[in-house]
Amino acid sequence: MTASDHPAALPLFGHDQELALFRKALESGRLHHGWMIHGEAGIGKTRFAFACARLLLNGVDLQSRAGRQISAGTHPNLLLITRRMDEKRKRMRQEIVIDDVRPVQDFLHHTAADGAWRVVIVDAAETLNRNAANALLKLLEEPPNQTVFFLTCPTPSALLPTIRSRCRLLALDTLSLEQTRQVLRHHGRNGAELDTLAGQAQGAPGRVLATDQGTDRTARHLADALLETGENADSDALASLLRHDDGFAVLCSLLGEGLANRARDLAGQGKLIEASKAAEAFSSLQALQRETERFNLDKNQAVRQAAAIASAS
Template sequence: MSDEPQQAWPAPRENPDLIGHEEAEASLAAAVASGRLAHGWLITGPRGIGKATLAFRFARYLLANRGAEAEAPGLFGAAETAAPAGLRTDPNLPVFRRIASGGHADLITVERSWDEKKKKRRGEIVIGDVRDIGQFLHLTPAEGGWRVVVVDCAEDMNRNAANAVLKVLEEPPRRSVLLLVSHAPGRLLPTIRSRCRRLALKPLADAQVRALLARYRPGLEPADQALLVWLAQGSIGRALALAEEEGLELYHELGEQLGRLPDLDIPAVHDFADRLARDREGDRFRTAADLLEGWMARLLRTASLGRPDPGIPPEEAQILGRLAGSRGLDQWLALWEKVTRLIAGAEQADLDLKQVWIGAMLALAGQGRR
């Protein structure tokens, strides 16, 4: 990678751009124009494709217009109206800047809160994080338009938090909107899903991911860029996370470990797990876990089809082909479920990340033996 300056990827609430989801934007704009806007929206799709960016883009659109009428004047005198193209709002407007800074009186964001005792974010959204939603939405909008809540991401809510949000959805106040961002809507209460209008976003095209990588990571070598685009599977968020968390290095190291199966280089596995666990924020562990789950998903597909999919790097395809034939599809599926449950519980139950990783690799090694 070169030393060419890199542009920071903006947080969803700060991002004025949305790529590849024009149809979803049109659906939201049409719902506002109809005068029958649903109170609850469930925005779904793979992680890192722009769901939260769309949620904040829509929130800005509603709050900038102060209602369904695009001609309504803004709080600061001039009309704070969204531009005609989709839901875009001019980044120079005060409403954009206040939402970006988290300072708009008619918008609150719900996410996993900070645990002062453990000095990291909680593994789930708890009742204290959502308790004020009902009262907030029942208040008269401070600026005469809408009150908006963005929950990112909704499947992180524990049972008590989910029931509190469900109560609001069952009796929504007038001129209120809940935008629930979800990577895994199947984990939500069925009653929450049934009370929201669903907006399913698709992965970005490879060309769109490539263009965004060129913009935000211009120093990538062509081979590295191509591998990131392939690993991203339509998620620019995933591509950038891999680039930032040494994802390509982790991918190659993981390939070396999996290539030894059913044997393991135990010292190498321990060293790898140590490096993951030293990252207190857990970003590197999440990146490695995401890569491992990707490997296992492709292994399952290889076992199902009897051959690797076209486009898989030759080194990985060779490993997948060998491992897929070592056990039946049902056995690999059972292992996939075991490993993914172990990984999913790592943060939620505050497990030792090193032991989680070693346990996953030992399970794989045991499964690989005849």
């Protein structure tokens, strides 16, 4: 990811009402210390969190000193927690581990100048492993003054109930077609490609931008087949996917996204038994991914287990 592609440097498209809600809460003087920003993958949850951070840190003007610091990731009162590189294995971790969360302690011990806000953004909070989640929970239980946490995740049920209870939930909806086109244009898509991707995005342009690559495209086809029809996984397609280091992680991410959306939709329809089944499958998939990564298990076997979990839901 280049600096210009980082969510902190990207404009926010859509979500005007939700941003206005946050601004109103800020202006009220009774701002909640924890916000859980949830919604489908690819709709701009992380961009939204950074937009809120700009309001808190007086960085809305991108050319101001604070604005430039936020875009560059160097603002002293802003900390981003996300998955990091596993230096031993030379690849991105599939979960946020305790070492990723420890810097928050030092960050919060730093006294912000002139009573300014301090902001912690936990991106893809659903990937927190147990130790990291418990460490974050302790911080949320006794937050310092003038500190706000933003957690992004696909659905609140992806996180510990104790963490959810300490956050204000803020759901983001999918984007309109025109907003989707704006995002795609910003990323250099034009002409026929723009029209095709905008139609495929279904309001989540980040998702089609990610799946516009070979590994992700293969994983998307597999995930769609497993989630929509419950078909057995295509052995050749799985083998092709596993030739890529991130193939298993991408498939798990897409399957998890689909299961979370299914659970939410079924619950909204009052089909609580079916929703519970989808939620259990989501939890099983997360556990499988964590264990596979943590103990370096055979991904050939793990990916078939993931396919079985999704197709049985």
